[in-house]
Amino acid sequence: MSDSVLQILFLLVSLLAQASRAAPKLARPNCAERCGNVSIPFPFGIGAACFQDDWYEIVCQQNNTLPILNKIRLRVLDISLPDYSASTNGMISVSVPAIYSNSSCGGDRVGGPVSLEGSQFVFSQTWNVFASVGCNTLAILNSTGSEVVSCRPKCAGTNISQFSACSGRNGCCQTSLPFDLQGFNVDFKEEGGHQGCQYAFLANRSWFLRSDSIDLYDLRLNNPFPVVLEWGIANNTNYALDLNSTYGGDIEMPFMQCYCDRGYGGNPYLIGGCQDINECEDLRICPGTCVNKPGDYDCVQGRKTVKFILIGVGAGLGALLLCLFLWRLYKYIKKRKQINLKEKHFKRNGGLLLQRELSSPEGNVEKSKLFNSKDLGKATDNFNEDRILGQGGQGTVYKGMLTDGKIVAIKKSKVIDEGKVEQFINEVLILSQINHRNVVKLLGCCLETEVPLLVYEFIPNGTLYQYLHDPNEEVPISWDTRLRIAMEIAGALFYLHSAASIPIYHRDIKSNNILLDEKYRAKVADFGTSKSVSLDQTHVTTVVQGTAGYVDPEYFQSSQYTDKSDVYSFGVVLVELLTGQKPISSVREREGKSLATYFINSMEENCLFDIVDAQVLKEGKKEEIASVANLAKRCLNLNGRNRPPMKEVAMELEGIRKLQHASGVQLNQEDREATQSYAAVLKPSTSLHADVIAFSDAQPFLPIATW
Incomplete structure (x- = not known):
């Protein structure tokens, strides 16, 4: 050959x-192997179950760049495993602060004792030295109360020489450490009166002797100093060592060493950690x-x-x-686990209950209402943070694009209580059947994930709150637009209260929950967890929730929510449209922070036109403004029984707008369609079902959500 x-x-x-x-693993499986540029081998580790005991725990701080030996709170500079061929023990380099004789050296930088007692660590005699800087002061290194070694730096004159080898003269001395030092403190004994700042420290010998001369003035600026600790494992530790490893060590040391056998490298403290070295x-x-x-x-x-x-x-x-x-x-096992996990999530999130509704002959929910997790993950780029529209107490909302190119808003809910699964599915079924031009439409859901995913139509132009109160809004909102938006909101609420197949109480009407589509038509949003009660109860008893400035005072006192509570909240929104002011404002400290209270007081004092928005005064007739204001005042009545129902509110607003246009303002095609749709909605309802549904909490479809 x-x-x-x-x-x-x-x-x-x-x-x-x-x-x-494969490259040998140094850390336990599923544990971080590095913190910054420092490798973290087992028995050291980051996180629970990743280290041998508390002495080996590493905490990774400052955005995972700064490793700290947690037990003694010292910064880690390097960790090395025992090396059989070099006959070296395991070593860890840490930063240890200097110990100063008094506060004049640096204020609060006076160091303290360091103790490794109870651990399998010692200060390395081979790699470290003890040094002291000062003039004519004896620095004594003590361990557990007894003197160990000492060092006396002397000065030729009265000052420390700036450049000098640390040899005992010119203000610096150094000496070796005892064999098995595990803790130390330093005492200073001045000779000949107060000598000023004195300080002592341990340091890595190779670092300390990196040059022939040392700038003693700047030496303490290096504080803390790199110090080498030798480490091992307890002699009585029951270790399952790698087959290609052995153990041993110096019997005088308080620990045992484990080594990979000759011809092998890696981590001997892990099963399979020692792997063959390719000498070739x-x-x-x-x-x-x-x-x-x-x-x-x-x-x-x-x-x-x-x-x-x-x-x-x-x-x-x-x-x-x-x-x-x-x-x-x-790959096969992983795929089976994913399928089993999806089935588990589907059952827990009420998928079987929803399937039963879909398959029942009387069920009228489309099968397209069920999305799979793969499609929604693709639509949101695996729920990339860049796709987040908003976050709140009920979940996070992402902007997504389905395979057919349709833009949607996808709410990733928080984990739901298993006892409320039936209520959650009931909400999905009800909301999917709501079909009103001024209510945000639920398109479907996905139950295969750990938390349910709800898919809504995407509304592009933000909220009414932003439209009214954004100081950067260049074009002022016309009186006609405000009146149309108010009519659309009222019509939607009337539909929910009286014309939907099952009456619905919104429970969180506010300008932040009114979205504006591409033509700036109002869309009522924020439907959350539902509750059903028989119609003859007339209210829902719940823990009080809502947004300050909009909550019905009667509901706040009784915890009983009625359709008139929605009317009160709508009244606040109507006042916002009239005045352009926020529902709660510290600017109105003297008049009252609550817009509702401020408005009622102004009405009673005949000062209505003093608080109305300038654009409204410019374009609207006073009788029209007064009619809307009186309607808002009735909605804000403290007694819920005296508030008008939403049907009456919607009809009055429609009448005011018709009179406005009859007096000379022409309706465009869109406005005519809106008026015709409300005329159809406002016809008397012939039947009401025996359930009332109350919704609140989530805001899953805002382009810029305010949670």
């Missing part, structure tokens, strides 16, 4: 061997052809090379096929 063929086969064996070996990557290791094998290698020449190459090719192909099989098996 020619040399060129042998070289090609050898290259193939090397590539297959490299492909079959070093081209100088063999005079002939190098063939790697577990834990070792062979140098071969001549015909033996072919045999080893063929064995290597066979082993490599076998390993490759095994990896391929395991990968396919993993």
